[in-house]
Amino acid sequence: MARRRAVLGLIGLLASPLLAPMLPAGPLARLLAPAPAGAQQPASQPVLRIGAIPDQKPEKLNRLYPLVASELSRQLGVKVSYVPVVDYAAAVSAFRTGNLDLVWFGGLTGVQARLQKPGARVIAQRDIDVNFHSIFIANARSGIKPISQQKELVVLKGRRFTFGSESSTSGRLMPQWFLSQAGVKLSDFKGGAPGFSGSHDTTIALVSSGAYDAGVVNEQVWRTSLHDGRASREKVIPIWKSPGYPDYHWIAQGDLDARFGKGFTSKLQPAILAWRPSDPQQKQILALFGAQQFTEADAAAYGRIEQVGRQIGKIR
Amino acid sequence: MTGGGEAPALQGAASGHNGGAGRRILLRPAVPLLVLLPSLVLLPLLGILPFLAHGGGLDLLCQFALAAVTPSLDPLVLRSALTGLATTVGMALLGWAASLVLGLLLGLASSRTLWRSCWGQLWPAGLIRRLLAIPRAIHELLWGLLLLQLVGLQPVVAVVAIAIPFGALVARVVADLLDGLDTGRLDALRLAGAPAPAALLTALGPPLLPGLLSYGGYRLECALRSATLLGVFGLGGLGTDLKLTLQSLEFHELWTGLWLLLAVMLALETGLGRLRRRWLMPRRLGLSRAGGGRAGVGVRAREMVLAMAALLPLSIGVAWALGVDPRALLAWQPLQGVGGSGWIDGGQLLALPWPALIGGTLALTLLAAVLAVGLPPLQLLVSAPWPPARLLVRLSWALARLWPPPLTALLLLLLLQPGVVTAALAMGLHNAGILGRLLAEALADGSPANEQALASGGVGPRLALLYGRYPAIARPYLAYGAYRADVLLRETVVVGMVGATGLGSQLLESLSSFAWDQLLALVAVYALLTLLGEELSDRVRRRLLQGA
Structure with a gap:
């Protein structure tokens, strides 16, 4: 096999050096390279x-x-x-x-x-x-106080606000829904748009640091962060807990x-x-x-x- | 991230234009000041910034900066970063190599000279050239994201995403180079009865080579940046690590990856620069007359052929190691709903705020372009008297080039509000890093005589630089800047998320909603804008190069 490879390689070399980069697409590469592990083939052991x-x-x-x-x-x-x-x-x-x-x-x-x-x-x-919940959180120095009713979410107008991922249920979808019910549009936040931190942990870190005045995270991550000390109530406070909705699942x-x-x-x-x-x-x-x-x-x-x-x- | 047809255009601009400003002094700024003109945008920008700043993330930013000197040396982190880096470099190499082959073939196919000599027809060349504008107009990130949807998460996706637009760019440069060559020798050979292919190879091959090699080398640098960027959006390699570590604010681990990437990037740039000089290739902002058809190719021909031949086993080995399997491209996954009844929701499509999206994109492009062109000459001028400061400026350029714009934007958000200005800063800084290096290279190639004369006459280092050096490079530099603006237009998509304005932000939102009709419409509008922008920047560049 080794000799065959060498011969094939030599033929390739002689054929034209400029062809080199094309070869991975060609039959030579198929002979030389084993099927990658990720390729979808009926493998013996799926x-x-x-x-x-x-x-x-x-x-x-x-x-x-x-x-x-x-x-x-x-x-x-x-x-x-x-x-x-x-x-x-x-x-x-x-x-x-x-x-x-x-x-x-x-x-x-x-x-x-x-x-x-x-x-x-x-x-x-x-x-x-x-019955999952979102927790709206605020930086402790932002002056935003805990609220008791959904319609009071208007206090977030004109503040720097961050969601989690764009496709997060507890960090974007349901919170955006609750906000819109309270009359808060995405363009009402300072800067004309909310941020998208990407994940719940990052939202907590960004709001704690003051990079954003407020944000929203999933309740389970929030509790875990408080429990293991990654979130401190001196820096970030919960201001409202949303009504329940169904969330995560295995598919x-x-x-x-x-x-x-x-x-x-x-x-x-x-x-x-x-x-x-x-x-x-x-x-x-x-x-x-x-x-x-x-x-x-x-x-x-x-x-x-x-x-x-x-x-x-x-x-x- | 990309770089297009500057190589042939700049050759015409070679020698200085010192006399240019003499005739119509009243209306034109003096030539040395021309270079500094774009940096005037800094004044209003500095005025706006205090209103955009919130300073809330200052703590985090300090942590980020401090982590630079204490990167994580944990073996696990190191191993993950090195693996990622190897993947990124491999993807860049394969994408680049494929783009060269693709570009060479397509470039020949779109060359007027070739069509005229072989078939006596010109129109096919024009047609192919126009068709090639479309793959070129779509940023590699868009190709990557689209392919990702079609064939799934396969290593080959990143390679092809780089190869398509880069190949089309190389094709344009090859065709321009070919058609710009003097056809005297070709005509002579043809008249003497030589068959067309042989005559073409003999007459045009050697003079084509230097320009091609120089440009090809430059594309490899671009490919490395692109591969990193593709990783940021999930196509694998170090970019993915960088994005995840930044997003989870693990700054020490982030810097591990960054320093490694910086080392590779500088090594690549230095290595390519050495080779370019060794093989007598023209510089990109070609002010010295090394290029053109004159250069002695023969001397190092053997080395070149060997180097190119080494690409073959290298490419195969890399493809093997990365598991790049081109067959994966054939297994298309159906996009649910596409093609079915009502997959195009005309009402929602029209309801997108198109004028605002396009306006935002154009504003972002202009501001970023002016920043990118304006900053480097100013930075050089300010730092001229102090060598340590000059070194610092160079280092900041290298870091700016290295750091993919979406990540810069994420960092800037710690201090500034989202919006056009923040996004433009992120893109402008990145491209200033690229232009700064070109500027420095052009200055190093130019004649130091004027500057030395001024300096020995007692003029300060800044003024000597301004009057001794800048006049010669003013027009080619600005012309390159015009070209860069057109690259930036394509690139706005990568900071869309953070800009919160423009087509890019809508595109990423539509992508996460899996709104295929919107996605297609956005890509089409992007392509159209880029084509128009390319036309415009070509005109500006030609005017600048023709001079006063």
Whole structure:
């Protein structure tokens, strides 16, 4: 083989040096290069690729999802790998294009993903996702005081305000909906537009520092940040807790049975639902998810998210 | 990020225009001051900035600056940054190499000289040239994002995203170079009965080579910047690490990646500069007369051929290592809803605030262009008397070039409100870094005689620089600036998010809503604007180069 490569290489060299860059596209490269690992071929041992919207610090995601991968691998007896993505929309696209098999989506991204990939299945959600909340937060020195009613959100007019990701349910979609009900338009914020920090952790850091007067984050991340000291009430205060709505959920491709064997999907769901704090590794996973356990999820429950998504223009 | 047909245009502008201002003194600023004209925009800008500043993120910005001297040396972080860097460099190399081949072939196909010699027809050349304007008008980031939607997250996407617009740019330069050559030798060979292909290769090959090599080398630098930028938007490599570490405010880890990238970028620039000088290639702001058809190509021909031949195994090895598989391009994933009834929502399309979007984009382009052109000569002038300051200015240029504009914009938001000015600052600073380097290069190539004469006559270093050096480079520099404006127009898409105005912000919003019809319309408008801008900047450049 080595000699063949050398000969082929020599032929290439002699043919024309200028052709060199084209060769990866040609038959020579096909002979020389093995199929890349990521290529979608009916491999002998299929790998379950899991992903997640990057809603928190990469460092935390990189701790949590490899744990999930190893646990699922142990439970299901297949190879499981975690594929990180750079933003929410990329997670949806990667699911649509078949680069991801099982994804931890938010409410909005989950609806987007299912609309774009018919046949995709809602697998599970956390106990806290049935009735999830957003917390509006403000910099302690900004002079913004906690409010008791939704219509008082008008205090945010003329302030520097940041959402999380553009496609975040708890960090953008539902907050924007609550703001618009209170009569606050996006152009009412200082600078003529809100910021999009990208993730909940970043929103907390930016509002704490004073880069923004106020922002909005998901309740679970907020509680965790207060608990582990990354957020301090001396710098950032909660000002309003939103009404509840359904949020995060696991979504799987519709064709998993065809690729991993009959009945795979119906084994996947009980596997996730079976995670309990009594098992050390599962306890760690549940703690990082901020949940006691996972429950079955009903696709119909996200009808409200879809409706708001359409009104705000994030779903078409 | 891109660089187009400046190589041929600037050759005509070679020698100085010292006498130019003499005739119509009343209406024109003196030539040395011409270079400083764009920097006048700094005055109103400095006036506006206090109103935009909020200073809320000063703490974070200080942390960011301090982290520069204490980058993370954690082996895990280092390994991740090095892997990312290798991916970025690999993508840049493959995209660049593919663009050269593509550009050479398409350039030949769109050359009037070639068509006339081989087939006696001219119109196909014009047609191909026009068609090529379209892939060129769309920024590599847009190609990347569109391909990402069509074929999914594959390593080949970034390579092709770079190769398409770069290839079209190289094609234009090749065609311009070819058609700008003196056809005397070609005609002689043809009259003597030589067949067209052989005559073309013999007569036009050697004089084409220096311009092509110089430009090709420059494209590699551009490709490195583009590959980094593509990573920022999720196409893999170090850019992704940079974006994620900045977004999670892990400044120490961020600087690990930045310093590594800086080292690679400076090494590449220095290496290419050495090669350019060694192989007697013309400079980009070609003021010395090294270029044209005269240069002695033969001396180093063997080296060049060897270097190009080395590209073959290198490209294959890199493609292998990165898992770049061109077959992935054939597996298209359907876009849900596209083509079905009602996928184009005409009402919503028209409801987009088009005048504001286009106006915002144009304002952003102009402001950024003036900043990018105006800053470097001023910085050089101010720092002229103190060598350490000059070094600092150079370092700031390198950092500005290195740092993808969307990341600069994110940092600026810690101090300034979102909007056109903030976005323009981010883009302007980045491009000032690119123009600054070209300016310094042009100054180094020019004759120091005037400046030395002035200096030895007792004139201060600043005035000596202003009157001794700037007159010769004024027009080519500004002409290059006009060209840069057209590149900036294409580039506005990358700071859209932060600018909160312009087509770019709408484009990213439409992308995250998966509104394919809006996306298509926005790309089309972008392409149209860029084509118009290219035409306009070409005219401005020609006028500037023709001189007074």
